[in-house]
Amino acid sequence: MSHAVPTFDVRSVPFSRRGSWLDLSPVVAAHRTVDDVHLVSHRTGMHAVLALIPSRTATTGLISSAWTTDADAARLQWSDGHAGVEAVFAEVDVVRVRGSAGTRLEIAEVAEELTPFTGMYLFRDPRDGSAIFTAYETGARYRVTALEGALRIEGAEALGAARRSVIVEASEDQGEWEIALEEFEASRSPYRRTETFDEAVATVQTEFVDFAAGVAPWTEDDERSPEERDTAMLAAYVIWSATVAPAGFLERESVLMSKHWMDKVWSWDHCFNAIALVRGDPRLALDQFLAPFDHQDAAGALPDSIAHSERLYNFVKPPIHGWALDRLRRDGLELSRDEREVVYDKLSRWTRFWLDERRVPGRALPYYQHGNDSGWDNSTAFDRARLIESPDLAAFLLLQLDTLSRLADELGLDGSGWRTEGERIAAALDTELWRGDGYTARGVADGADAGRSTLLTSIAIAAGPLLPEEARNALAEGLTPFLTPWGLATERPDSEHYESDGYWRGPIWAPSTMLIEDGLRRSGHVGMADDISERFRGLCRQHGFAENFDALTGEGLRDRAYTWTAAVYLILAGDAARRARKPA
Secondary structure, three states, X not given: OXXXXXXXXXXXXXXXXXXXXXXXXXXXXXXXXXXXEEEEEOOOOOEEEEEEEEEEEEOOEEEOOOOEEEEEOOOEEEEOOOOEEEEEEEXXXXXXXXXXXXXXXXXXXXXXXXXXXXXXXXXEOOOOOOEEEEEOOOOEEEEEEEEEOOEEEEOOOXXXXXXXXXXXXXXXXXXXXXXXXXXXXXXXXXXXXXOOHHHHHHHHHHHHHHHHHHHOHHHHOOOOOHHHHHXXXXXXXXXXXXXXXXXXXXXXXXXXXXXXXXXXXXXOHHHHHHHHHOOOOHHHHHHHHHHHHHHOOOOOOOOOEEEOOEEEOOOOOOOOHHHHHHHHHHOOOOOOHHHHHHHHHHHHHHHHHHHXXXXXXXXXXXXXXXXXHHOOOOOHHHOOOOOEEOHHHHHHHHHXXXXXXXXXXXXXXXXXXXXXXXXXHHHHHXXXXXXXXXXXXXXXXXXXXXXXXXXXXXXXXXHHHHOOHHHHHHHHHOOHHHEEOOEEOOEOOOOOOOOOOOOOOOOEOHHHHHHHHHHHHHOOOHHHHHHHHHHHHHHHHHHOEOOEEOOOOOOEEOOOEOHHHHHHHHHHHHHHHHHHHOOO
């Protein structure tokens, strides 16, 4: 790829590398940012394990100065305007750090107290003189090896409350220093470098550029503006750097939702990442699609979320997987017969969960038990009743049943049962939830309508041609009150329940944007789909890839490096580029 790798602020985007469970960032916990960059591990949760504190030295002692950080896809740099320190992920579990003459780096334990169950123990390894921290929180070890210069260890073998740190420095006449900082389990041979620091940087740059060229090839188009290319490259980095190697409960290479505190795979978020990856890396895309299915339970349910050391089943997520599989295959995912059989089995069991476990006996429409099941945790659709029959859920199952019936035909199986179920749900959606100008959700217990100031009920447009034309047209028209200069608010801005940072009660989200954009396009409302796509892409170009956005100002909210936001940007931008290349 001809243009430069992306640069970014590590307070918004963590510095990491594909395959690593580590990052370097001053974001150390949910909504908590500190001054110093920390080595953060995502094993057994998000844990800021070590603070990396640069300073400048002189014959008279340490010089007080303000340090700034700058990062690109391969290198993180600290500078005070006179001296510099820089880091690279030389391997997925090895960070190399070097400093210019006259600099010093302290690598300090965060907790500063060792208890029987928390904190770090520090000692010098007599084999090679390296310093080793052992961490209760991650169950791993962190070794500091001097490649150039020498280590000074403070608090070695100390128990209880103590300052435990490793310091490496070089005076003005000693030249630069360099260390390797590793994460591993019980033991590992002494570290030996196989390439120089600069060679490691070049290796990472090449790896990232190759990845970006695959997922965003349209950035090579001369008609793309520099702003569009830069945004796409940063989106690719957010996804690439949030990808972790198989470990713990994640049995495949997996894209976390973030390497900030949202460091899990949720069972609908993964679909958007899969779609963004499919044109550039179809095998990685298939792994994203299948990751939650590795943990499907006996009833066919998918877990709500998966992390390194945690699986949660107390809620589920909506069945958008038939829709996602169709999109993956349209975008070039080729499945062998064996793979189609596996996918058919898993998707069948997931669908039967909704049909068998989440329907009132004798009724056609499935229900959510809580907003969390819908992915719209606190949507106003759930204010009056938590258990609701919702049109978005019916629409997702219409799509999934249609997918299953066609897969069954491909495999020479009987798909008539899926078609019959689809007809039953479609009829109930029309007769029970249609209100003339749109759909409503209703309480399971009393059948009373939920409020209709939420965008959730408009998500039914995702079913596209599977809905009656009258419904498609009314749903499209009904989107107008939700539309802001930045895109579709999740709660009508004129609603008394609207909140600028209300999670699903106002802010703009990537998944709702894409599901509606796709449904509008397949329903023939191409102009409106184009408009929503452009507004959302403009939002990302100006405000990045936050978890969600203030619908009126565009300000990024919550986690600022969210992969499904980056994924939806890449999908919509790639689609727009392909449409632009087609002859009129």
